Amino acid sequence: MNPRSDAVILRCADATVRLSPGNGGRISGLTVAGHDLLVDGDEYGSFPMVPWCGRLRDGVLRHAGREYEFPCDAPPHALHGLGWTAGWTAAALTDTAAELSFDLGAPWPFGGTVTQRIAIDAHGLDLELTISPAAVDFPAQAGWHPWFRRTLSAGDPPLRLDFTPAWQELRGDDYLPTGDRVPPRPGPWDDCFGMPDGVDATLTWPGRLQLRITSPVRWIVVYDQLPQGICVEPQSGPPDGLNTTPQIVTQDAPLRVRSRWDWRLLG
Template sequence: MSSSKGSEEGVRLRAGDAELTVRPDRGCRVSSLTVGGTELLRQGERYGSFPMVPWCGRTDHGRFRDGAVQHQLPVNADPHAIHGTGRDTVWRTRRAPGENEAVFTYELGEPWPYRGLVTQVFALTESSLTLTLAVEADTDSFPAQAGWHPWFLRNIEGRDATIDFAPAWQEERGDDHLPTGRRIDPRPGPWDDCFGMPDGVDATLTWPGLLELRITSPAQWVVVYDEQPEAICVEPQSGPPNGLNTLPRLVTPIDPLETSTTWSWRRL
C-alpha cells in the first residue's frame, strides 16, 4: 500500500516503511527520506536533496555564451554562479492524491534569460525512489543542464558510510574549482570533484551492518563531495560543471532535456 498527503510542512509520500517529504516552497527539495524511521538525509534548509537546474555546479563567473550572445547570471558562489535557479524557487504542486507519485513544475524566467518549463517527478516504492527532471523550451532554444544534489548523512546510528564507484575518469579541477578540460585518472578523496561514467552513474553508499544505498542514473557525470564530516554528496548530472560553456546541451521546443536518478536501498 502507498499513500501521499500534502501539508503545510510539505508533500509527503509513503510506501511500506519508506517516507518522503518534498518542499515545493523550498526549491522542490527532498527535506526528508526515512526508511524504517531512519533518516538518510542531512537536515536543514540548505540540505536534504535539491534539484540543480537549469545548470549544475559552477558556471564561470556567472557568464555563458549562446551563439553570439553572452549572458550574465547572478554570482552566488564567489566568483561563480552555482547550482541553478530551481533550488531558490517556489514550485507548483501537480499530483494525484492517494498515489505514491508527486509532480511539480516551475516556469523558467529571470534571472535565467530564457522562457521554459521545468518538471520534477517523484516516484516512491518500498525499496526505491526515482526522480525525473525535464526542461522544456518555450519558443527560443537554449543550453541547459539538470541534476540533483543530495546530502546523504555520513554517520547513521554510529556507522560511517563508505562509497564505492568506478569512474572512467576524473575531471581535473583547477584552482578556480572549474574543470580544466583535462581528464585524469581518478584520484583518492576527499573530493569536491566531477567524474565521468559513460555507461551511466552507478555509486553505492554503505553503512556497515545497517543499510546499502545505490545511486544510479543514465547521466554520464557525477560530482562527489565529501569534504564535510556531516555528509556525502553523490550528484548525478547531465553535464560537467561549467558545462553551459564547455559542453552545451541545446534544449529546443521539440527536444527537451530529460534525466533521472534512482536511489535503491536494502537492509544489511
C-alpha cells in the first residue's frame, strides 16, 4: 500500500506530523522548523510495535502450557509484532491529534484491540499505545521503532545519542538477550538496555536541533548499524519478553504505554 495514499496530517506552530494509518499505523514524517527528523520510506518513519517488541524467539509464544507460532519474518525469529505491517483505522481527528486503531486477529490467537494516540503541540509529541483484550487474558508488549536521520542537512556533523542506562542486556549470537545483564558497552549496537527509572534519551543534531525522548517504560533498544539512520526504541519489555518477562493484559488492566518527544532548536 502507498503509505501516502491515506495520509493524516497534524500541525502545530512550526511542526508537522504525517501519519500513514494504512501502512502500519506509522508516523511517516516529522518536520520541525523545516527539518525532516525521520528517515523517509515505506519501511521507515516511526512505527508501533505490538503485541510484542523486537524479536520473538523462533516465532513461538509459550503461554499457559501451550505454544503459538507466528511467521518468522526475520529468520529464525518473528519481528516487531503484527501491527507494523497492518492497516490501522483513523478516528477522532483534530488539527493536532489523531487516534488510530488496529484489531488483533489471526495469527494472534487471543483477539484484542490496539489503540494509538498521537498529539502534537508547539514543543513536541505525546504518544500513547493501549492494548485491550477482547475476552481472554494474554501477554503483551508495546513500544515504538523510530528511524532518526543521521544528519538533517548535507555536510552537517552526525547525530549524537546520549543516554545513561543502568545495564545492557547481554546479547547472544541469535541477537536475543541471554538473561544476563552487563555494564553498558560502547556501540555499534543492536542491543537492549535497562532504564529502571524510565527511558530518557537525548538526540542532538549539532547546531540544528535537540530531541529528548522520555517514557515510563524500563527498556530501550538502540540500533545504529545501518547508514539510513539510528533507531531509539522505548518499549515495555526486552526482546522475546513475551516468553521471558511476560506482562499479562486483562480487561481490568490493559497495557498502556506512553512516550513524550520534546524538541528545541539549537543555534
